[in-house]
Amino acid sequence: MSGMKVSLPLTEQMIHDLRCGDQLLLSGFLYTARDAAHKRLVESLSKNGKLPVELKGQVIYYAGPTPAPPGRVIGSAGPTTSQRMDSMTIPLLEYGVKGLIGKGSRSEEVKKALVQYKAVYLAATGGAGALLAQRIKSAEIVAYEDLGPEAIYKLEVQEFPVVVINDINGNDLYEAGQKAYKRLI
Amino acid sequence: MRRINVEVITQNIAEMCCEANFNLGKDIIEGLTEALKNEESPVGRDVIQQILNNAEISSRDGVPLCQDTGFAVVFIELGQEVSLVGGDLDEAINKGVREGYHRCYLRKSMVNDPLMRDNTGDNTPAVVHYNIVPGNNIKITFVPKGGGSENMSRIKMLKPTEGESGIIDFVLETVNAAGANACPPVVIGVGIGGTFETCALLAKKALLRPLQQVNSNVYYADLEKRLCMAVNCLGIGPQGFGGRITALAVHIEAAPTHIACLPTAVNLNCHASRHVQRIL
Incomplete structure (x- = not known):
């Protein structure tokens, strides 16, 4: 796995320099949140503008890992489909989340919001949960424990491989990549 | 008895x-190894290599x-x-x-x-x-x-006159709309015929066939090959990052149907196409 080594949280300068198609190896902390956790986060923001975990400047990872067997930090931990989080993403970007990791394309509204709030969308390899778990050095549940696999975990990652899909200039790797390889039948 | x-x-x-959940089938590993040779996109090759490494780690360490x-x-x-x-x-x-x-x-x-x-x-x-x-x-x-690829699956009651070209269009439309969501390179199960519900079941059964095994009917074997080529012209590529290998295989299962009907179902499976069988 190749890629540029990047420390988390992402700096303003780093976000500015990232381009769609860049392969990165992330080191630092990620926060998992998927469907049910998003629903609660957004409800919490609209109620009192607060979150149970400080996510300002942080990166959210759309993942629901398998349980950790004895002696392991975490089970399999790949990305889930991001599209399901689209309708709940903008309030979080507005709040100050700077990076999102998942798989699959985002809605036009989310893409616009990424440009507006200067945040990036990254993809990890879906279905490579065993490989990605090796890059997770610690895992701790920090909110919504009752949600089981959908709880919010704080993960410490080391050289976690991702690809930049949407940068702050409005570029989209899914569109550009497909265009480059599309053939007429 | x-x-x-x-x-x-x-x-x-x-x-x-x-x-x-711990062992990717030999047929899928073989298909991915072949895909690695044929993929032109560097990031696409990197993804396929990650998937192959993932399979090794999974069975060695007992991580799903x-x-x-x-x-x-x-x-x-x-x-x-x-x-x-x-x-x-x-x-x-x-x-x-x-x-x-x-x-x-x-x-x-x-x-x-x-x-x-x-x-x-x-x-x-x-x-x-x-x-x-x-x-x-x-x-x-x-x-x-998996839920991700299941969510991207579709069924459509085509008109009998839409025939083969209607089916091809529907499969391409479905795979294109799924994009990266279904975790390409995908395996595509296509059910044709039967009723509304049996058609969907045919599509799922089509996913169970070993990757390299073609339909026993010559016409459908040829249609599988043409569909796979057409899907791989879409340019979606491994994980949707752009590339040649969007599908590892297309499998069709067909069944008798009604004079008024041409149901077609497309059941997508991610590259981690898992299935095991035992006979007792």
Whole structure:
């Protein structure tokens, strides 16, 4: 796995320099949140503008890992489909989340919001949960424990491989990549 | 009559839950190795290499291939000369799923109701398809089916006159709309014919065939090949980053249908196309 080594949280300068198609190896902390956790986060923001975990400047990872067997930090931990989080993403970007990791394309509204709030969308390899778990050095549940696999975990990652899909200039790797390889039948 | 205690089925199902989630089939590994040779996109090759490394880590370390350890889909082919004893078959299957998912630390993804959405905590109920066949064996196929690729699957009641070209358009439309969501390179199961519900089941059954095995009917074998080529011209590529390999294979299962109907179902499977089989 190749890629540029990047420390988390992402700096303003780093976000500015990232381009769609860049392969990165992330080191630092990620926060998992998927469907049910998003629903609660957004409800919490609209109620009192607060979150149970400080996510300002942080990166959210759309993942629901398998349980950790004895002696392991975490089970399999790949990305889930991001599209399901689209309708709940903008309030979080507005709040100050700077990076999102998942798989699959985002809605036009989310893409616009990424440009507006200067945040990036990254993809990890879906279905490579065993490989990605090796890059997770610690895992701790920090909110919504009752949600089981959908709880919010704080993960410490080391050289976690991702690809930049949407940068702050409005570029989209899914569109550009497909265009480059599309053939007429 | 051959007597089989349902406890035997429970034990086998429990083992199969673990086996399927930790070991990618040889056919899929072979397909991915071939894809690695043919993929032109550098990032696409990197992705395929990650997927192959993932399979090695998974079986070596006993970590599930994917965190989505799926719906527990079970196909039972029950020989009509078998007499099942010792309890309720349906319950025996669910007990096997419960034990397997617990024992191997697999994710429990089932919710009790589509709208209430309370997690059942043990990945039951299993989705079971029974078929009564001649003979005195039981064939069990266990398929952990991921939600991401299931969500991108579609069914359409085509008009008979739309024929082959209508089917090709629908498959391409479905794969294109799925994009990166279904975790390409995908395996594509296409069901053609039957009724609304049997057509969808045909599509799922098409996913169970070994990757390199083509349809036994020459016409459908050729259509599978043409569909696969057409899908791989879409340019989606591994994980949707752009590339030549969007599908590892297209498998079709066809069935007789009504004069007014041409149902077509497309069941997508991610590259982690998991299924194991045992004959008791």
